[in-house]
Amino acid sequence: MALTFAEAMRQVRQEGMEALTALVRQSAQDVEHEASKPRAAGGRMPIDTGFLRNSVVATVDGSLPGPTGIGLSRDQRFASLGQPNTQAALSQAQVGNVIMLTWTAFYAAYVEHNAMFVRGAIEMWDAIVEQNARELAGRLARRSG
Numbered sequence: 001m002a003l004t005f006a007e008a009m010r011q012v013r014q015e016g017m018e019a020l021t022a023l024v025r026q027s028a029q030d031v032e033h034e035a036s037k038p039r040a041a042g043g044r045m046p047i048d049t050g051f052l053r054n055s056v057v058a059t060v061d062g063s064l065p066g067p068t069g070i071g072l073s074r075d076q077r078f079a080s081l082g083q084p085n086t087q088a089a090l091s092q093a094q095v096g097n098v099i100m101l102t103w104t105a106f107y108a109a110y111v112e113h114n115a116m117f118v119r120g121a122i123e124m125w126d127a128i129v130e131q132n133a134r135e136l137a138g139r140l141a142r143r144s145g
Helices: 005-035 074-081 086-090 108-115 117-122 125-144
Strands: 056-060 099-103
Touching: 005 056, 005 086, 005 099, 005 117, 005 125, 056 086, 108 117
Parallel strands: none
Antiparallel strands: 056 099
16 A cells, blocks of 8 residues: 555654664764773773773763762772663663763773863764764665665
């Protein structure tokens, strides 16, 4: 059965929103990956113990998490970390949501001031989105044609 014009437009709109949502989610995940990339791999994040790298927390339209590890020994800091899953939070993001990536290690601000690992990744936002948009357009073109 053929779709009416209105039904076809709703379908196009729905597919467009799904593609845009996928673009936002992937781009946010890529920014997190870039910010957490070690210097040894071409990134800006200095890695000593891995605590800073693993302290990243993603929130979607949520509150800012507080610092972790203050007043704890090194072993206690690692035990309290819990390895938050940023992908789970980002998979809930929708177009228009505020996505926050926060490194909660108590010394994260100090390292950011010196290494600018977050700022460097954020400055790549436009290029990351453009790259992901090209990849998404290619996948959509292969699927439809």
